[in-house]
Amino acid sequence: MIYLVTNRKLINKKNIYKVIEDAANAGIDAVILREKDLSCEDLYTMAINIKDILSKKNIPLIINSNIEVAKKVCADALQISFGDFVNKNVDFQGKVGVSIHSIEEGIMAQNLGADYVLAGHIFNTSCKPNLEPKGIEFVHKLSKSINIPIICIGGINKYNIKKVYESGASGVAVMSLIMESEDVFQTIKELKISI
Numbered sequence: 001m002i003y004l005v006t007n008r009k010l011i012n013k014k015n016i017y018k019v020i021e022d023a024a025n026a027g028i029d030a031v032i033l034r035e036k037d038l039s040c041e042d043l044y045t046m047a048i049n050i051k052d053i054l055s056k057k058n059i060p061l062i063i064n065s066n067i068e069v070a071k072k073v074c075a076d077a078l079q080i081s082f083g084d085f086v087n088k089n090v091d092f093q094g095k096v097g098v099s100i101h102s103i104e105e106g107i108m109a110q111n112l113g114a115d116y117v118l119a120g121h122i123f124n125t126s127c128k129p130n131l132e133p134k135g136i137e138f139v140h141k142l143s144k145s146i147n148i149p150i151i152c153i154g155g156i157n158k159y160n161i162k163k164v165y166e167s168g169a170s171g172v173a174v175m176s177l178i179m180e181s182e183d184v185f186q187t188i189k190e191l192k193i194s195i
């Protein structure tokens with residue numbers, strides 16, 4: 001499973017909808033709409049447009065952080081930080097994915113009913129320049145500690161994707177590699193054949 005995480009600010013020539021369309025055609029498994037700076041109104045508009053593209057291919061839409069928008073657009077899943085998951089009363093009909101950054105958070109997320117965890121960041125990534133990556137051993141340990149699906153994020157590319165799967169991940173989430181790609185279709189195909 002390959003999840004695409006959006007970041008419209010990383011896109012060079014194309015626009016976000018063209019990227020999503022190419023990704024959908026290349027066989028992406030889900031899209032996490034993560035545009036933290038947008039107002040609810042603008043995020044909702046973007047979510048509706050993306051849902052329109054994805055629904056033609058039955059690809060799930062996941063909304064990052066914003067439960068109001070996730071509900072309003074009837075998203076397939078909500079992606080939420082560990083802190084929000086633990087501290088807020090998350091009342092959402094669809095699946096709930098929790099972002100975790102330690103084994104303890106992974107176990108707690110599972111015990112509290114998370115449907116899957118987004119675990120990171122695994123490798124160095126320009127998106128998290130001041131934080132140490134967790135490394136492949138973290139994936140290995142996490143997969144021995146929990147039974148819910150583990151989606152790994154952070155610095156995933158065609159050279160390391162296989163190792164991530166071999167360490168027990170059920171899938172990966174990729175942002176900059178795809179957002180910055182000149183050829184989104186080809187980039188995703190290369191990831192898929194590298195698994």
Ligand SMILES: Cc1ncc(COP(=O)(O)OP(=O)(O)O)c(N)n1
Nearest residue numbers: 034064081099101120121128131154
């Ligand atoms: C140890 C650690 N903490 C937090 C992060 C990244 O999480 P954050 O930037 O808060 O949220 P998202 O980028 O996942 O939306 C990390 N990699 N490591």
Ligand SMILES: Cc1nc(C(=O)O)sc1CCOP(=O)(O)O
Nearest residue numbers: 120121125127154155174175176
């Ligand atoms: C959005 C995000 N969350 C992370 C986490 O560790 O929770 S790492 C990350 C960025 C991943 O982007 P790229 O594929 O460009 O490395």
